Amino acid sequence: FFMNPWSFFFIGYVFSQPQPNIFQGGKHEHEKLFFKEENTNMKNYFSRRKTRKKQSWYRTLCILLIIILVASIGAMLVQTNFGKVRTMNISIVTDHQQQLNATLYIPQNASAENKVPLVITSSGWEDAGESWSYVATELSRRGIAVANMEPYSHGTSGMFYQKGEMALYTNMYSDGMGMVALTDYLTSGILDFIDTDKVGVTGLSMGGICTWTTVQHYGHMYNAAIEQAQSPDSDGGESITEDELLAAQSLLKVTAALPCGSPPTANNGYDPSALHVNVGCLMGSIEECGDLVSTKTSRIVGDAIEGIEFINSSLSDGEKVDYVEEGTYYGNREDNTLRIIYQPLSIHGAIPIVPEAVRDIISFFTYCFEVNTPVSPTSLIYPAKLLFNAIALLALLAALLPLMDLVLAMPVFQKLRAEKEPPKVPALTDKKESKKFWIGVIAGGCVSVVTAFITMPLYLKIFPDASCGTPTAWFNIAPMNLIVTWTFLNTIWVAFWFWLNFKRDKKTGLRSDEMIGLKIGKVELFKTFCVGLAIFVIVYGIVTFCKWSFNTDFRMWMSALKPFKPEKLPALLNYWPFFFLFYVQYSLLINGAFRVEGMSETKNLVICGLSNSLGCMILLIIQYSTLLITGQTPRVFGWNWSDLLVLAINFWMLFLAPFFVRKAFKKTGNIWLGAIVVSLIFAAMGVMKASMTTSLLP
Numbered sequence: 001f002f003m004n005p006w007s008f009f010f011i012g013y014v015f016s017q018p019q020p021n022i023f024q025g026g027k028h029e030h031e032k033l034f035f036k037e038e039n040t041n042m043k044n045y046f047s048r049r050k051t052r053k054k055q056s057w058y059r060t061l062c063i064l065l066i067i068i069l070v071a072s073i074g075a076m077l078v079q080t081n082f083g084k085v086r087t088m089n090i091s092i093v094t095d096h097q098q099q100l101n102a103t104l105y106i107p108q109n110a111s112a113e114n115k116v117p118l119v120i121t122s123s124g125w126e127d128a129g130e131s132w133s134y135v136a137t138e139l140s141r142r143g144i145a146v147a148n149m150e151p152y153s154h155g156t157s158g159m160f161y162q163k164g165e166m167a168l169y170t171n172m173y174s175d176g177m178g179m180v181a182l183t184d185y186l187t188s189g190i191l192d193f194i195d196t197d198k199v200g201v202t203g204l205s206m207g208g209i210c211t212w213t214t215v216q217h218y219g220h221m222y223n224a225a226i227e228q229a230q231s232p233d234s235d236g237g238e239s240i241t242e243d244e245l246l247a248a249q250s251l252l253k254v255t256a257a258l259p260c261g262s263p264p265t266a267n268n269g270y271d272p273s274a275l276h277v278n279v280g281c282l283m284g285s286i287e288e289c290g291d292l293v294s295t296k297t298s299r300i301v302g303d304a305i306e307g308i309e310f311i312n313s314s315l316s317d318g319e320k321v322d323y324v325e326e327g328t329y330y331g332n333r334e335d336n337t338l339r340i341i342y343q344p345l346s347i348h349g350a351i352p353i354v355p356e357a358v359r360d361i362i363s364f365f366t367y368c369f370e371v372n373t374p375v376s377p378t379s380l381i382y383p384a385k386l387l388f389n390a391i392a393l394l395a396l397l398a399a400l401l402p403l404m405d406l407v408l409a410m411p412v413f414q415k416l417r418a419e420k421e422p423p424k425v426p427a428l429t430d431k432k433e434s435k436k437f438w439i440g441v442i443a444g445g446c447v448s449v450v451t452a453f454i455t456m457p458l459y460l461k462i463f464p465d466a467s468c469g470t471p472t473a474w475f476n477i478a479p480m481n482l483i484v485t486w487t488f489l490n491t492i493w494v495a496f497w498f499w500l501n502f503k504r505d506k507k508t509g510l511r512s513d514e515m516i517g518l519k520i521g522k523v524e525l526f527k528t529f530c531v532g533l534a535i536f537v538i539v540y541g542i543v544t545f546c547k548w549s550f551n552t553d554f555r556m557w558m559s560a561l562k563p564f565k566p567e568k569l570p571a572l573l574n575y576w577p578f579f580f581l582f583y584v585q586y587s588l589l590i591n592g593a594f595r596v597e598g599m600s601e602t603k604n605l606v607i608c609g610l611s612n613s614l615g616c617m618i619l620l621i622i623q624y625s626t627l628l629i630t631g632q633t634p635r636v637f638g639w640n641w642s643d644l645l646v647l648a649i650n651f652w653m654l655f656l657a658p659f660f661v662r663k664a665f666k667k668t669g670n671i672w673l674g675a676i677v678v679s680l681i682f683a684a685m686g687v688m689k690a691s692m693t694t695s696l697l698p
Contacts, residue, residue: 072392121147122207123203125206134358155689173213187199202361204352263306284346301324349558413530456637458489459482484579494585539681612658
């Protein structure tokens with residue numbers, strides 16, 4: 001019962017109802033003795049329960065849980081094509097005792113008598129397997145089985161085994177972060193419903209490199225077999241016999257490959273001599289990684305050298321071209337010389353969810369595998385799943401507020417609830433005070449741009465190993481290291497600005513200690529941490545339950561709440577304190593400085609949200625306006641485009657954070673609960689799906 005996260009809601013609901021009046025002394029002496037010490041507290045507790053109907057938090061929680069349930073079921077129905085596709089999670093042990101996890105999407109008609117094609121997918125560096133669930137939904141409803149792989153060091157998969165400098169990239173270019181091992185397993189004949197003559201691989205960004213690595217891994221094996229067949233001591237001497245050719249071809253376990261967001265260049269591991277199957281390449285037309293190609297933009301069609309060389313790599317001299325048309329098939333599908341380039345309108349990280357890109361992926365694999373399906377590439381149902389996942393995530397985040405009420409309603413924590421909201425800063429009737437308020441709001445955002453300028457060199461100095469993929473025991477998630485560095489610099493600024501003004505205002509009587517909600521006793525602080533931890537456990541209990549029950553996650557683009565993996569708990573402890581310190585100071589700012597009389601709550605919170613996200617917004621505007629105007633991506637203050645993509649993914653969370661921090665402040669009268677809960681959730685969202693270079697746990 002207690003392992004079921006919905007039980008927390010049931011317990012809270014029971015506590016919220018009027019109870020029998022048995023604690024007012026009792027009829028028997030043993031009742032009086034048992035409740036003697038707690039009599040007063042319990043009477044107060046249950047007298048409050050009698051007026052609970054006047055409060056709506058439990059109704060709100062009930063509604064939000066229903067929304068989560070309905071949205072999760074909706075996402076499950078869409079991704080299973082309303083029962084016509086089966087999803088199941090698999091876990092295999094690969095070389096060096098590595099654990100590799102994936103989700104299989106199996107069409108209803110798949111069987112030993114009716115084998116179906118298979119496509120193996122891989123997420124990018126800063127995401128996990130579920131990011132390709134939308135593509136898997138569309139391919140599986142067209143009769144193609146899909147294995148959504150969680151690469152090594154991502155999500156719930158284990159760490160890669162390589163050690164030493166740039167070990168992450170070593171694995172990427174050698175093992176495909178597990179894609180080679182998963183391909184070997186799925187094509188071994190252990191799954192009798194898979195047509196092993198029709199196996200494809202695809203992935204985005206890092207997953208695109210893994211796609212090149214995997215298809216070329218088997219290509220190199222083919223080359224070695226052909227070279228051996230041509231040796232004088234082979235069965236046919238220097239001539240290749242039919243049996244030798246068939247043996248070499250049997251090594252080509254992948255028959256179609258479509259790297260996404262990874263152009264055919266040497267630094268992506270591209271080797272045309274190892275490509276003996278049908279291959280395409282998909283690059284968004286406004287991708288940020290244009291610096292990888294000769295055009296310095298994401299354009300690889302037309303007269304782009306990379307595109308021309310890629311297409312000509314499989315063509316005879318008489319067929320070679322000097323100009324590449326986007327979306328045009330070159331070569332021949334039947335003799336495995338097919339080449340094609342897609343350039344949908346998309347930025348890098350959005351490829352798996354942009355309709356045009358998804359249609360291109362569908363078209364490529366259905367054409368290569370000669371899949372006869374009545375479902376056209378333009379018939380897409382995955383946007384409904386995208387919507388359901390987003391609704392579930394937003395509802396779960398919104399549930400943080402009534403969950404605070406649920407836990408605070410328990411007798412052991414009820415004294416943490418404030419009887420009334422702390423007094424606000426006096427209304428901005430004075431022009432000087434009004435000017436200071438708006439300077440603080442705008443400066444908070446603008447200073448974060450200045451700190452971004454300092455962040456990159458400081459990050460490279462503090463985290464030289466993790467920044468280049470070298471395993472480290474602590475702070476082993478490169479994107480999180482960058483965000484933590486930036487967050488810490490902003491924490492220093494927020495603390496400086498707040499305390500400088502507060503001390504001055506306190507002297508003049510404008511503000512007081514009671515307004516900012518900083519002071520709290522040791523016992524109360526401990527209990528507040530327990531409340532925050534309880535809320536965190538309930539939230540992730542719901543996440544785990546929905547994953548177990550419906551095999552779906554809580555996601556908005558690349559922002560996601562995923563189930564816990566033990567190896568990532570130490571990483572969470574690494575990064576959480578920095579987020580906590582920031583939100584403690586930020587809570588002081590928005591509750592002890594920006595919460596003013598005479599301003600509506602909604603307007604005030606919107607202003608706080610814009611202030612918190614303004615710096616991120618400015619950096620993104622600089623990057624993407626330059627990209628749209630020039631086609632080239634600038635290195636804003638030394639930040640790589642992928643680093644700013646992390647900010648783009650989390651921009652909306654920065655805007656919403658003040659709403660949670662303020663509501664928690666009004667419930668408890670202090671800054672601590674909001675800072676604890678928000679920092680735990682946001683840190684976990686970054687850690688649980690990101691790429692780790694090593695683990696402290698065995």
